Amino acid sequence: MNIGILNIQGDVSEHYNFIKKLGKKYNVSPLMVKNNDDLDNICGLIIPGGESTVIYNFLIKNNMYDHIINMNKNGLYIMGTCAGAIILSENTSDERVKGMSLINIKIKRNAYGRQINSFIENINIKDMGNFNAVFIRAPEIEEYKNSELLSEYNNKPVFVRNKNVFALTFHPELTGNPKIHEYFIKQCQE
Ligand code: GLN
DSSP states (O other): OEEEEEOSSSSHHHHHHHHHHHHHHHTOEEEEEOSHHHHTTOSEEEEOSSOHHHHHHHHHHTTOHHHHHHHHHTTOEEEEETHHHHHHOSBOSOTTSOOOOSSOEEEETTTTOSGGGOEEEEEEETTTEEEEEEESSOOEEEEEOSSEEEEEETTEEEEEEETTEEEESSBTTSSSOOHHHHHHHHHHHO
16 A cells, blocks of 8 residues: 655655655555656555645646545545645635645645744644644644544644545654654555
């Protein structure tokens, strides 16, 4: 079983290495995804954090945007972290990035300020416990509907789920804690 990492820009290798490390235990392999053919060989897709405008433009240019939406509707699991969550959202309030509407969240880009205002905060995640969450030019989920709230920080959702779609506003690949990747792998395998 392969877990795909969308290989456009951002924290690609960090997610790749994480899945590689967990591979033996869960019988999964990471696969770099750069085109629609790669998508046919995976059961879960991670859209990493990075720069959502760059990721968005690449997906449109390479005809991957609608294909990912269709694959998700046909059962593909997707986890979007930070910029990835922006890509999955319903409303970005920014015409440079149109969300895929795969999860009903309204999200605001760069809500905590610039790179220098990045921070690490200990959050509590449902069924997973404490997690050191790294927020880098993070977006804020302003509203969510028809989704399960898995974690919040400062009374704002930071991790929500809609069936086979997971949206996180922080970077789970940067602290060495495998819980979120393990959770995602297990969901993909169910
Ligand atoms: N601010 C970035 C954006 O809007 C997201 C930052 C991140 O993914 N760490 O695309």
